[in-house]
Amino acid sequence: MAARIMRNPDVLWREEDDARDEAQAALEQGDDVSEVGTSLLFANGQMVVLNLLGTEIWKRCDKKSVAELTAELLAEFDVEEAILREDVSGFLAELAEKGFIAYE
């Protein structure tokens, strides 16, 4: 059975509604929004800012497998599967290294 992604319950987070709306509008116009923060995670005095895709990945770190998470994102974002898989994999590795997620 595939490992399930679990958020560390000590990580607090907040989505910035205005920033998210602006990023979504810019994305629809074809702009690059990869550097636009739309949410932030906070734990042990450490803050991590996530962009639109990072936020959507984080929201789905709720006992899903990586494959399930990626499939959901593919349905929502207009992106090549191989690129998305690479982005998701790299992002999850970063979160795991910081202790923000774990696998069970």
Next chain:
Amino acid sequence: MELRSPIRLYWDITPLPCPLPDYERICSELSDSRALTLHITDLGTGLSAETLDVVARLSRSPLFLFLTASHAALAEALPLKHSGVKKVYADIRAPEELADFGSAGINGVSFRTSRSNFLMIPDIIAGCIDNGIAELQLPMERLVSGDDPLCLSVGEREALAGKIAAVRFAGKLTVTANDPFLWRVVHPGTPFPDGVCQAGNTMLAIAPNGDVYPCPAMPAILGNLQVTAYRDIVASRIKKELRAGILSRPAVCADCFAADDCRGGCRGRGLFAQGTLDASDPGCGISTGAPSEGMPDTLPL
């Protein structure tokens, strides 16, 4: 990232002011603030009725509550972990106190660092490890309430860093240092997590009388919760102007070889020392803007 409203709030309840602020209204506003954390500090010998009242009012709020209490008040503070407070820290003044906390149930200790006690830090770290304490907080200076700014020379920081490194605390103790230069002493090689000064952006500080500051170390009053609603202070022009000032690096730092790393340091300390946001941080230890003998391989601590 510049936020519409802060995520972390610091509220020093004591020393109790006269008259007391309207705790009921302030708690209601903070509960609705969308902040993530509230750090409550009460350093009285017993927890004040006002602190107990604030905790009770916020126990069901979305805020993650931290409480720092004096050693003497721990017996009253620890039971609050069953009624809303997520983490309790003991305020300590010397390493000898750590022996009392082995099985006390605290989440960590808080050590207010100053010019007179900074040499104790290695012993505090070692004592935390010896006594099974998981977290050490080196909290922000309270320049808004009379602390002297912590200004160490580069040499003092290097000597302190060497002594701390010798303790080898990695993996045994989480040390949080809110001072950007103290962070480098404790965690050399790891970038300061906050990056640029976060006063008024991710954080706000509330003084016992309800005055709101961008940070406990930045003596610039943004408003008072007795007369102005929290959301109005957060959205105020004065706060926006202050953030714009903080995002502009002090002119004196413009050509400094270390500026990209320190990003202006603690801007509250500069304001405290010279009365302007355009002042350099006196805790920086580099006053000439460049090292005397060419570029170093590594930045000074």
